[in-house]
Amino acid sequence: MKLIVGLGNPGTKYAGTRHNVGFDVVDLVASRHRLTWASAPRGIEALSAKWLAGDAVIAKPLTFMNLSGAAIVGLLQFYKIESADLLVVVDEVQLELGRLRARPSGSAGGHNGLKSIVASLGTVEFPRLRIGVGRGDARRDLADHVLARFDPDERPVIEDAVRRAAEAAEMFIADGVLAVMNAFNRKDDRATEREETS
8 A cells, every 4th residue: 555645734825835736736636536535534634535446545634744744654554554655745945846856765855844754754764756846036035935826927837747746646656666756857857958958
């Protein structure tokens, strides 16, 4: 069984913000497969949905971003899923807008949601899919940047990234993180190379 978790902050105040692209990805997966969100079992603070006849679960923690770890540990324990079979989908300010980057493990890289998960799991050994939301103006406070909505000219780029990230999540279920890395990291690298040489 696999678990796909999109990170974000709950509530309409945060809908559509850069920090919530993880929610956007799992919402798209749910929509594509006609899944229905429900309260997670045993009081775990998350919405979840079973998928592929129970072979996979998608989830959105209902804690705020910096407390995501507790909900994820609860889901892993309830469904008896190993951390290697967890994919966390998260925003990344250090990646160019719309860029995808999958990794089988790694540090939190300053991301509060990932910090919470690392602290709760006691390991950095879990796959993650980062979605570039851009750094924005260096003079702007980083918290303000990630809690802001995308500019109108950024929307097509991020919507395409969310679509590709949903495809990556689906691939993770069937083929694992290395297949996702080969299909999506390299594709994005090639696209950037073409832009730089044109």
